[in-house]
Amino acid sequence: MSRSDNIRAAKQKIAENRATAIRIYERHTAEISALFPEFKRIDDQLAQTGLKIMAAALASPSDEAERNIEAVHAEYDALADRKRQILTDNGYPADYCDIKYFCPKCSDTGYVDIRICECLKKELVLASLEASGLYSLVETQSFQTFSLDYYEKDDKINMKRNAVRLWEFANNFVPGKSESFLFIGATGLGKTHLSSAVARVIIEKGAYVVYESSISMIADYEAKRFGGSSYNNEWDDNVDRYTECDLLIIDDLGCEVVNNFTLSCLYNIINSRIIMHKSTIINTNLSDKELRSRYTDRIFSRILGEFTTLHFRGHDIREQKLIKK
Numbered sequence: 500m501s502r503s504d505n506i507r508a509a510k511q512k513i514a515e516n517r518a519t520a521i522r523i524y525e526r527h528t529a530e531i532s533a534l535f536p537e538f539k540r541i542d543d544q545l546a547q548t549g550l551k552i553m554a555a556a557l558a559s560p561s562d563e564a565e566r567n568i569e570a571v572h573a574e575y576d577a578l579a580d581r582k583r584q585i586l587t588d589n590g591y592p593a594d595y596c597d598i599k600y601f602c603p604k605c606s607d608t609g610y611v612d613i614r615i616c617e618c619l620k621k622e623l624v625l626a627s628l629e630a631s632g633l634y635s636l637v638e639t640q641s642f643q644t645f646s647l648d649y650y651e652k653d654d655k656i657n658m659k660r661n662a663v664r665l666w667e668f669a670n671n672f673v674p675g676k677s678e679s680f681l682f683i684g685a686t687g688l689g690k691t692h693l694s695s696a697v698a699r700v701i702i703e704k705g706a707y708v709v710y711e712s713s714i715s716m717i718a719d720y721e722a723k724r725f726g727g728s729s730y731n732n733e734w735d736d737n738v739d740r741y742t743e744c745d746l747l748i749i750d751d752l753g754c755e756v757v758n759n760f761t762l763s764c765l766y767n768i769i770n771s772r773i774i775m776h777k778s779t780i781i782n783t784n785l786s787d788k789e790l791r792s793r794y795t796d797r798i799f800s801r802i803l804g805e806f807t808t809l810h811f812r813g814h815d816i817r818e819q820k821l822i823k824k
Contacts, residue, residue: 505707508629509622510609516618517600517607524598531586531596538585538596541578548575624703640695642666654813658689661809665693669700672778674707674745679772679779681802683787684811690782694748697780706745713755713765716741720764742771745778752783757793766798773805781806 532539548571555567583593600607602618609619642662650658668677682690698708719737741747747768755761772779781802783790791799 505623505626508626509619512622512626513602513607513609513619516602520598520600520607524596528596531591535585535589538582541582541585545575545578545582623705640692641699642669642693642696645689645692645696650813657810657812661811662693664809665697666700669697672701672704672706672746674778675776677746677778679806680781681806681808682780682782682811683790683808684784686784688811688813690811691750694750694780694782698746698748701746707743708746708748709740709744710748710750711741712750713752716749716768717755717761717764721760724760741768742775742777746780747772747777748780748782750782752781753785753789753793762794762798765794766801769798769801773801779806 528542532542551571551574552568555571556564582596586595587593598606602616605611605616605618607618609616645662647655647659647662665680668680671677682694684690694710698710702708719741723738769779785793787808790802
């Protein structure tokens with residue numbers, strides 16, 4: 500999904516909330532109106548309030564108009580009180596026929612005056628997380644849940660340094676002006692955890708993040724290149740997001756099949772993002788030497804020259820957790 504898709508998804512969710520609130524209000528109002536004719540008559544009278552205020556405002560002189568408007572407001576308050584009394588006298592909550600928006604601040608519009616409401620911001624974060632591929636990861640993998648207890652001595656010092664560096668990177672992230680990282684280390688040493696933590700912070704700042712394994716990323720390019728009759732414009736969105744996003748996180752580089760097409764895709768992605776000054780994080784279980792031999796100097800030199808390398812050392816955390824169980 501593109502950034503515009505994320506915005507549409509978030510706004511659609513807010514619109515659905517508003518439609519749901521109105522549906523419940525209409526159902527409750529219809530129910531009570533059918534049971535109590537007086538309630539229906541009062542509701543019809545209240546519906547005329549806007550016209551009454553307009554007519555009162557047109558009165559002359561101005562002091563008479565003001566008195567007329569006050570009288571309309573007083574009548575409205577009395578009728579509204581009577582509606583609530585009908586409800587409570589018959590065992591219903593006083594607000595049974597009020598519209599109960601999911602977000603009272605913006606009445607489920609997504610905006611307070613011209614400012615984006617917190618509810619829309621939250622939906623934008625959730626939509627971005629889902630689109631980025633991180634939705635299930637960030638529930639448990641954050642800077643707050645990252646523990647140094649599984650590292651010892653020099654490894655612990657190194658990982659603390661990595662975590663602090665990445666926390667500062669995430670909190671000070673500026674699209675187009677922040678650095679890129681290469682995470683090198685064996686499996687189970689926290690590369691995915693800290694990648695997820697970084698992504699969550701940056702998404703909450705409003706940036707566009709894509710998190711994908713190298714295998715899935717290459718598969719998208721293969722689908723576009725070799726899809727034949729099954730190709731459609733959706734694949735344009737799938738591959739465009741890898742160069743358009745503010746932060747791209749490529750997980751498990753080295754697990755994909757390497758051939759000329761794969762190497763061309765990786766080089767184009769990495770080189771395009773470097774040219775556009777866009778941040779990238781690459782996670783790999785391969786060593787520096789293995790990276791050089793697998794991806795040739797053409798790709799490796801671009802990464803080595805433009806990325807900050809962070810080494811992840813220690814003993815597999817997953818294994819340690821299993822042993823403790």
